[in-house]
Amino acid sequence: MSPSPASSLKIAKFGGTSVATAAQLRKVQAIIDADPQRRVIVPSAPGKADAKDTKVTDLLYLCQQIAAQGQPLGAVWDGIAKRFTSIASELGLKLDLRPVLDEVRTRIEQGANADYAASRGEAIHGRVVAALLGAEYVDAADVVFFDRAGRLDAKTFAAIKARCSGSGRYVIPGFYGTAITGEIKTFSRGGSDVTGAIVANAMDAAIYENWTDVSGVLMTDPRVVAEAKPIAEITYRELRELSYMGASVLHEEAVFPVREKGIPINIRNTNRPEDPGTRIVAERDPGHQVVVGIAGTKGFTVINIEKAMMNSEIGFGRRVLDVFEHLGISFEHTPTGIDTMSVVVSDKQLIGADKASKLDQVVEDIQATLKPDDLKVTPGMALIATVGQGMNHAVGTAARLFTALAKARVNVRMIDQGSSEQNIIVGVEEAELAQAIRAIYNEFA
Ligand code: ADP
Ligand code: ASP
Ligand code: MG
Secondary structure: OOOOOOOOOEEEEEOHHHHOOHHHHHHHHHHHHOOOOEEEEEEOOOOOOOOOOOOHHHHHHHHHHHHHOOOOOHHHHHHHHHHHHHHHHHOOOOOOOHHHHHHHHHHHHOOOOHHHHHHHHHHHHHHHHHHHHOOEEOOHHHOOEEOOOOOEOOHHHHHHHHHOOOOOOEEOOOOEEEOOOOOEEEOOOOOHHHHHHHHHHHOOOOEEEEEEOOOOOEOOOOOOOOOOOEOOEEEHHHHHHHHHOOOOOOOHHHHHHHHOOOOOEEEEEOOOOOOOOEEEEOOOOOOOOOOOEEEEEEEEEEEEEEOOOHHHOOOHHHHHHHHHHHOOOOOOEOOEEOOEEEEEEEHHHHEOOOOOEOHHHHHHHHHHHHOOOEEEEEEEEEEEEEEOOOOOOOOOHHHHHHHHHHHOOOOOOEEEEOOOOOEEEEEEEHHHHHHHHHHHHHHHO
8 A cells, every 4th residue: 555645744753862952842843844744743752962861761760660669759750850841941831841740750659660651751741842833732642552462553543543633733752652451551662763653654644754863874883984874765674674783773663654555764863954864765776886784783692503414414404493492592594504504593592581591502402403513602793784675686796795804804704695685694703893894884885
């Protein structure tokens, strides 16, 4: 299904740093005023005003923990309340926040759960943003619903559409909704991105604008390559590959609701609204750029199994994976060669409920059931995904990648050309991760 061509409605989600201070909110106001089609606004709770600041959401989780220990909320709560009241007064808003602040405080003191407490950052700030923009406030609890399994209930879409059917502006706070029990429930951290995507789907928007503090998805993590260039256009699938490997600009689950309706996402910078940002679309013209982005994460272990003639041993691969399945371990990749098979596992998967490593058990079970000629375990691995649609077909791409790594003296420990043809994954030692990303970036940027 594609959005109706008549739709020109824009959904604008603003992240924590975009709404952190009165000065930031003035930028938000200018962005909204500049385009009458920006009619539904989804704000986060105030994020960090500067590097030393703490997100309101984190302070609210802290309050809930303090209350659970029977301690007074004291200065932590006062800091939160002051944050909201001073933003409202700096903006000159005629908005009495006292009743809602008192209610939230009382409910947290009386033992409200963590989801309730955390969601109040968005719930309260939504009122501030609505007052600033002269928009109607819609409590997300009245329009976003979760089902018995904790997944989004499809009735959400109709509820949003019905509630926002007028011609004016609406503000729907991000991050939360109502569980089947009637209690407040949140998405996982960073979940205002998900709310924005759901609202875009419900309203059949022409575009989902996601306003943040960078001018789009950058080709790689700016903490590794400071001058990393923004990506002009990327497909939903390519972005998914990058986010899975750690590019954290957009919540992983935010793609699905918009992809279903072919609604493009536009990542924009609140501090530089003149920049075009990144468009995330269903299909793109690959042009000259084979590689769109590079992402890497630490924390993997490779288990390498060697056995002569394993290729002719029917069921060998299945029995290897059975070992992992029986121990409740999911795997990331299984590159194979003649007589060798590797299994790459995230270290998080190797920690048992008792916090002890399950690795010894893996080794023991593989030895016992598969009798390999050799079994090698390499901990401390980082994986790097170099992503671009059709890159596996592009002549010489792999050669360029490996030459760049060799020149940078990076030791490649594992290679997996994913069957998706969207990426090449390499495994390197954790200590060489940044160096490897820089080498790949310089080759393809
Ligand atoms: P918001 O609060 O607006 O939702 P986030 O902090 O969730 O913003 O996401 C934006 C941040 O993501 C950037 O400030 C940047 O530090 C980080 N980031 C990590 N990888 C990338 C990347 N490849 N491109 C852009 N930003 C990235
Ligand atoms: N405020 C929430 C968080 O900090 C949700 C969000 O910002 O998207 O995780
Ligand atoms: Mg975010």
